[in-house]
Amino acid sequence: MDYDIAVIGGGLVGSSIAYGLSKKGHGVALLDEGDRAFRASRGNFGLIWVQGKGWDFPAYAKWTDEAAGLWPAFDAELQESTGVDLGYTRPGGMEFCFDERGWNDLNDCMARVRTNSDGAFEYEMLEHAELRKRIPEVSSAVIGASYSPRDGHVNPLYLLRALHQRLDAGRVDYLPNRHVDSIECLHGGFELRTNDERLAAGRVVLCAGIDNVRLGKLLGLNIPVxxxxxxxxxxxxxxxxxxxxxxxxxxxxxxxxxxxxxxxxxxxxxxxxxxxxxxxxxxxxxxxxxxxxxxxxxxxxxxxxxTPDGKPVYQQSSHCQGAFGIACHSGVTLAAIHAGPVADWVAGGNPHPLIARFHPDRFDV
Ligand SMILES: Cc1cc2nc3c(=O)[nH]c(=O)nc-3n(C[C@H](O)[C@H](O)[C@H](O)COP(=O)(O)OP(=O)(O)OC[C@H]3O[C@@H](n4cnc5c(N)ncnc54)[C@H](O)[C@@H]3O)c2cc1C
Missing domain, CATH: 3.30.9.10 (D-Amino Acid Oxidase, subunit A, domain 2)
Incomplete structure (x- = not known):
């Protein structure tokens, strides 16, 4: 076996998981395409955003809040080990309202997130005068805002750089310019074929963004992104x-x-x-x-x-033991939880109690 675990996709999801795996001492190959690939991780907004998440899905409200709560330690650890300042801060975030209907909808949404997080989610609805005390430059077109101290932001490119710097220093071989064409599930492992080589790994984790649809089918995983x-x-x-x-x-x-x-x-x-x-x-x-x-x-x-409902997908193949499919549209927000509990799960540890709630069988109703 060349590697304990092959992670396919070197964006924020794959890199966070590979980082978590390397901290536990696993030998990891992180296969990635090159500069012409689709890479959400290099083009995003950098929010670590909790408010509004999971208003219609309690597990997601809790998952996001837990992920954001892991961020301060994750940031400190990455900064200390790499010297890269990620520009992470958590001053709380605002969502603006422009009319009464927007205000009512937002108010309702925040209340639902609080209920769904069993009261953990904190927020305030700020009327224009209060908002203006905090942001004097805001115009009168904004009638108010929701504010949550749980939100933060980061420079996502520095985050990716720090993760890759740590991977280089750990037991991870970052293999760029490798398009994984096919994966075969063998007895006790997997064989991956790229544009010019073959590689064997005990486990495989699909973090290939929108190519997860195609790769998932090779392993009996349904990743409808x-x-x-x-x-x-x-x-x-x-x-x-x-x-x-x-x-x-x-x-x-x-x-x-x-x-x-x-x-x-x-x-x-x-x-x-x-x-x-x-x-x-x-x-x-x-x-x-x-x-x-x-x-x-x-x-x-x-x-x-x-994904169809905008929530993450975490799935382990029942056909091919040791194959995992992971996709999400909040890879910055969820980076710390991917590096922690999700990496532990793909390495064979007990799944976090919420992970099963994100199985894609929820789409088959
Ligand atoms: C405009 C925009 C704003 C966003 N804002 C935020 C935000 O504020 N906060 C937040 O939390 N999230 C935000 N996101 C979402 C976040 O960027 C994504 O959730 C995250 O980047 C997804 O990471 P990923 O690793 O799954 O995907 P990607 O970054 O797309 O990475 C997938 C990787 O897989 C590789 N790959 C694909 N196919 C193969 C293959 N066959 N073989 C080998 N490698 C392969 C690709 O080369 C790529 O590097 C935003 C996204 C966008 C587009």
């Missing part, structure tokens, strides 16, 4: 004014503003469009009128790895 495009704008650096991440705009530690939150069904097209960029910029200006004169310096789009 589809791409969902998100476009993002990045502005020049401006004086610090936004102390809280929000769903629409966040200010990085360096001062740039990241503007986002578009959702499109565009297949595998990860290009930007003027129409959506225009909409994102207009909405940001309607929230913060002072942004009218701020220049956008970069824009990109990336494909979310979206």
């Amino acid at each position: 589809r791409p969902n495009r998100g476009q993002l704008l990045i502005t020049e650096r401006v004086q610090h004014f936004l102390n809280y991440p929000t769903l629409q705009v966040r200010q990085t530690r360096e001062g740039s503003l990241q503007i986002g939150d578009s959702q499109e069904d565009a297949g595998r097209d990860d290009g930007t469009t003027t129409e959506v960029m225009n909409r994102l910029a207009s909405r940001a200006v309607s929230i913060f009128p002072m942004l009218k004169t701020v220049h956008v310096v970069r824009a990109w789009a990336a494909l979310r790895v979206m």
